Amino acid sequence: MDTDFAKRRRRDLILAFCLAAIAAIVPLFVKDSYVQNIMVLTLMWAALSQSWNILSGYCGQISLGHALYFGIGAYTTTLLFTKFGVLPWFGMLGGGLISAVIAMGLGYPCFRLRGHYFAIATIVIAEIGLLLFHNWDWAGAALGIEIPVRGDSWLKFQFARSKLPYFYFALALACVAWFVTWWLEDSKWGYWWRAVKDNPDAAESLGVVVFNSKMGAAAVSAFLVAVGGSFYAQFVSYIDPESIMGFHISLLMALPAVLGGIGTLWGPMLGAVILIPLTELTRSYAGGSGRGVDLIVYGGLIIAISLARPQGLVGLFSPARKEAKQ
Amino acid sequence: MTAETIIQSLASGLLMGLLYGLIAVGLALIFGLMDVVNFAHGEFLMIAMYASFFLFAFFAIDPLLAAPLVAAALFVFGAVVYLLIVRFAVRAKANAGMVQIFSTFGLAIVMRGVAQFFFTPDYRSVTHSWFGGKTVSIGGIFLPQPQLIGAAVAMLAFGGLYYFIHRTDFGRALEATREDAGAVALVGIDKNRVFALGWGLGAAMVGLAGAIMSIFFYIYPDVGASFALIAYVTVALGGFGSVFGAFAGGIIVGLVEATTALILPPSLKSVGIYAVYLLVVFVRPRGLFGSM
Numbered sequence: 081m082d083t084d085f086a087k088r089r090r091r092d093l094i095l096a097f098c099l100a101a102i103a104a105i106v107p108l109f110v111k112d113s114y115v116q117n118i119m120v121l122t123l124m125w126a127a128l129s130q131s132w133n134i135l136s137g138y139c140g141q142i143s144l145g146h147a148l149y150f151g152i153g154a155y156t157t158t159l160l161f162t163k164f165g166v167l168p169w170f171g172m173l174g175g176g177l178i179s180a181v182i183a184m185g186l187g188y189p190c191f192r193l194r195g196h197y198f199a200i201a202t203i204v205i206a207e208i209g210l211l212l213f214h215n216w217d218w219a220g221a222a223l224g225i226e227i228p229v230r231g232d233s234w235l236k237f238q239f240a241r242s243k244l245p246y247f248y249f250a251l252a253l254a255c256v257a258w259f260v261t262w263w264l265e266d267s268k269w270g271y272w273w274r275a276v277k278d279n280p281d282a283a284e285s286l287g288v289v290v291f292n293s294k295m296g297a298a299a300v301s302a303f304l305v306a307v308g309g310s311f312y313a314q315f316v317s318y319i320d321p322e323s324i325m326g327f328h329i330s331l332l333m334a335l336p337a338v339l340g341g342i343g344t345l346w347g348p349m350l351g352a353v354i355l356i357p358l359t360e361l362t363r364s365y366a367g368g369s370g371r372g373v374d375l376i377v378y379g380g381l382i383i384a385i386s387l388a389r390p391q392g393l394v395g396l397f398s399p400a401r402k403e404a405k406q
Numbered sequence: 407m408t409a410e411t412i413i414q415s416l417a418s419g420l421l422m423g424l425l426y427g428l429i430a431v432g433l434a435l436i437f438g439l440m441d442v443v444n445f446a447h448g449e450f451l452m453i454a455m456y457a458s459f460f461l462f463a464f465f466a467i468d469p470l471l472a473a474p475l476v477a478a479a480l481f482v483f484g485a486v487v488y489l490l491i492v493r494f495a496v497r498a499k500a501n502a503g504m505v506q507i508f509s510t511f512g513l514a515i516v517m518r519g520v521a522q523f524f525f526t527p528d529y530r531s532v533t534h535s536w537f538g539g540k541t542v543s544i545g546g547i548f549l550p551q552p553q554l555i556g557a558a559v560a561m562l563a564f565g566g567l568y569y570f571i572h573r574t575d576f577g578r579a580l581e582a583t584r585e586d587a588g589a590v591a592l593v594g595i596d597k598n599r600v601f602a603l604g605w606g607l608g609a610a611m612v613g614l615a616g617a618i619m620s621i622f623f624y625i626y627p628d629v630g631a632s633f634a635l636i637a638y639v640t641v642a643l644g645g646f647g648s649v650f651g652a653f654a655g656g657i658i659v660g661l662v663e664a665t666t667a668l669i670l671p672p673s674l675k676s677v678g679i680y681a682v683y684l685l686v687v688f689v690r691p692r693g694l695f696g697s698m
Contacts, residue, residue, distance in 0.1 A: 142503070142504070142507070189684075189688045192688070192691055193687055193688075193691050194691070195503070196437075196443050196642065196646060197642055197646075197687050197691060197692070197693070199507075200638050200639065200642050200683070201683070201684060201687060203635065203638070204635070204639060204680040204683055204684060205680075205684070207635065207676070207680060208677055208680050208681070211673070211674055211676060211677050212674075212677075214673060215671060215673055215674055327631070331511070334508075335508075338504055338508050342501055342504055371522050371523065371526070371527065372518070372519040372520065372521070372522030372523035372524075372627070373519065373523060374519070375515050375516065375518055375519025375522065376515075376516050376519035376520060376523065377519075378515055378519075379511075379512045379513065379514070379515030379516035379517075379518075379519060380512065380516055381512070382508055382509070382511060382512030382515065383491060383509050383512035383513060383516065384512075386495070386498075386504070386505045386508040386509045386512065387491070387494050387495060387498070387505070387509055390498035390499065390500045390501045390502070390504070390505045391500035391501060392501075
């Protein structure tokens with residue numbers, strides 16, 4: 081049995097390497113800044129969705145509150161930079177660690193909850209975070225914070241003239257999130273998570289420490305999402321609670337994975353590549369003239385895919401993989 | 407803070423709470439019937455508010471009179487949503503939980519888009535209705551009339567629902583289907599029909615709530631979002647699927663919100679509700695009145 085699985089994993093790794101290499105040269109030919117912007121966002125949401133997928137897809141704990149970690153990442157970097165002059169790189173790491181710790185702290189009571197009770201608890205916790213930031217004057221309250229421009233530099237992670245550095249960072253982030261998933265898939269944790277997802281009681285009786293494996297998934301997932309949030313803050317250089325921690329952020333993180341294939345290695349990537357450009361394009365073409373059309377297209381697509389292909393689009397590309405998963 | 411202000415806000419919290427219960431009960435009913443959470447519930451409320459607004463704007467029908475009409479329209483809408491979307495979502499062979507969450511989420515987004523497209527994102531309100539903006543004084547406590555009417559309608563609706571579920575054939579079919587949908591098919595009850603009627607009934611309840619809410623709330627395409635979250639908390643607090651739980655949950659939520667508003671800045675009033683939800687489920691992971 082080992083050979084097939086090992087072969088598949090090797091194939092995945094080679095495929096990922098090739099795709100990353102191709103992606104890396106695309107912006108050298110595509111210079112339009114609008115298109116580059118979409119590419120950056122696509123890679124970022126792919127990375128975020130991939131990270132979300134670790135907890136919600138592999139481990140089966142559906143979180144609809146990951147905007148909290150995204151926001152903590154964004155705020156940690158921005159506050160450290162604007163208030164104390166700490167370089168964004170440290171903020172990124174710090175935000176990631178804070179989020180991981182918070183995820184475990186929240187996981188402690190929350191992982192006793194199941195199904196809808198858990199999902200609603202995640203929404204509610206993210207909403208509390210949002211309201212607290214809304215009322216936190218030192219952190220800019222509802223108005224948010226603008227990151228002051230200090231000239232283009234890698235050190236300060238600011239680039240006003242070109243989108244390329246953002247693109248390569250987003251690409252790297254997507255690769256890291258993918259690779260972490262790939263690596264965990266075949267680790268002890270990966271097997272535990274799938275067991276926890278399929279049947280927590282049976283897993284427990286077979287000696288899987290269900291609680292710890294949920295905590296592990298939450299920490300990894302939150303860390304990566306916070307790094308994504310830090311990146312986003314640098315990218316847009318202005319953050320406010322609603323745009324960073326609103327419920328739509330949690331939803332946007334979940335959707336690519338759901339559309340592409342939840343709990344699969346390639347699902348979030350595939351979902352993001354389809355969904356994000358489509359969202360951006362409908363928003364700019366239909367959003368201006370007939371407001372709301374973008375939402376109708378977007379929502380319609382979600383209904384259609386979730387009804388027509390509940391296992392996600394990823395199976396369409398490789399029927400053999402689906403077989404292997406079962 | 408005087409005793410009067412405390413009583414005042416608790417009283418209005420209680421009134422609002424009854425209305426929260428009415429908003430949430432449709433959600434609880436549907437969940438109890440078929441284990442599906444309707445994530446477009448807030449948008450059901452939103453279209454009910456618009457329906458009431460347009461009946462008022464074009465035909466000068468007061469929201470209170472419009473309420474039964476809106477409820478009837480929502481009944482049809484709910485049944486259609488079941489037949490067109492949910493019926494297929496519950497049949498999904500893979501990721502069943504995910505599919506029903508996201509198909510109803512998709513519906514919510516479409517409904518918001520449609521509302522923006524046809525009604526524009528402008529804020530609208532029903533002006534000069536019978537009770538809008540009026541208050542009544544009871545023993546020195548001032549209570550807003552729309553909320554009083556809302557609370558009365560909510561209690562009537564709960565009474566009606568109780569009677570309906572326990573005393574009518576359809577209500578019994580509903581109960582039986584929720585107990586065991588498979589066995590019900592054997593005695594010749596069409597499961598799909600019961601589910602469709604259940605969705606219709608749930609939507610009709612939120613339609614009633616929407617008509618009342620249109621008297622004293624601004625109406626805009628995203629109005630459902632904040633009430634939806636309160637409705638989920640209400641339902642989960644009471645224990646998913648329990649109609650009585652939604653009623654009790656609503657009252658608790660209303661009182662907690664009013665109390666929080668006394669202590670914290672008004673913009674944080676929802677924090678109290680969320681915190682109470684977390685406290686309750688951490689102690690009782692199935693909500694206050696949930697079984698299983």
